Amino acid sequence: VAARMVAHLPHSLTHLDISYADVGDECARELAAAVPQLEQLGIGFTRISDDGLIVLGEQLPRLCVLTIVGCANITDAGLQAVATSCRTLARLWAAACPCVTDGGVRFVLQHCPGITAITYPLVRLDALSQGRAALMDSLHNVQMVEFFLHSKVANEEGVLALVDQVRLEGPATQLVLTCSERALKVYHRLG
Numbered sequence: 001v002a003a004r005m006v007a008h009l010p011h012s013l014t015h016l017d018i019s020y021a022d023v024g025d026e027c028a029r030e031l032a033a034a035v036p037q038l039e040q041l042g043i044g045f046t047r048i049s050d051d052g053l054i055v056l057g058e059q060l061p062r063l064c065v066l067t068i069v070g071c072a073n074i075t076d077a078g079l080q081a082v083a084t085s086c087r088t089l090a091r092l093w094a095a096a097c098p099c100v101t102d103g104g105v106r107f108v109l110q111h112c113p114g115i116t117a118i119t120y121p122l123v124r125l126d127a128l129s130q131g132r133a134a135l136m137d138s139l140h141n142v143q144m145v146e147f148f149l150h151s152k153v154a155n156e157e158g159v160l161a162l163v164d165q166v167r168l169e170g171p172a173t174q175l176v177l178t179c180s181e182r183a184l185k186v187y188h189r190l191g
Helices: 003-008 025-034 050-059 076-085 102-111 125-130 132-138 156-169
Strands: 015-017 040-042 065-067 091-093 117-123 144-149 174-179 184-189
Touching: 003 025, 025 050, 050 076, 076 102, 102 117
Parallel strands: 015 040, 040 065, 065 091, 091 117, 117 144, 144 174
Antiparallel strands: 174 184
């Protein structure tokens, strides 16, 4: 969907994915006004920044699934605004966003009690270990968690330690580990 096509979208549209489109904040503002019934929105790999995300969050009160994968212009501030405005958010896919941190994702988990599935941004296992207690506390309702790991530290020992931590201390029923440079996915059903 190009920015010029937004005006032609049905007002009652509930699902839209504009990932990979060459659009920015102006398109986000137009989308928020044109399709206020959106429940699921994908804006991955677009130029949309915090400014556009804030408008989307404020004007899309029914938003429950948000995909921002690969959005280089979105930061923790944008996520915090969405979490404050969209309390019904149930799924957040925030992988490969270089300006989104573990703290931003934890803020969403703390302010959106209905989150059942989440993708953490690119993390290093050693950094994750330092924030392990806060992470486990924030995963209270999450059924699926995915971590994007830096391949240089995603050795077998570190991955197994992370699986054990989530299984023993967290309620997640499905853990997905993705190693960024190898496109390696490990699915682990917990329980």
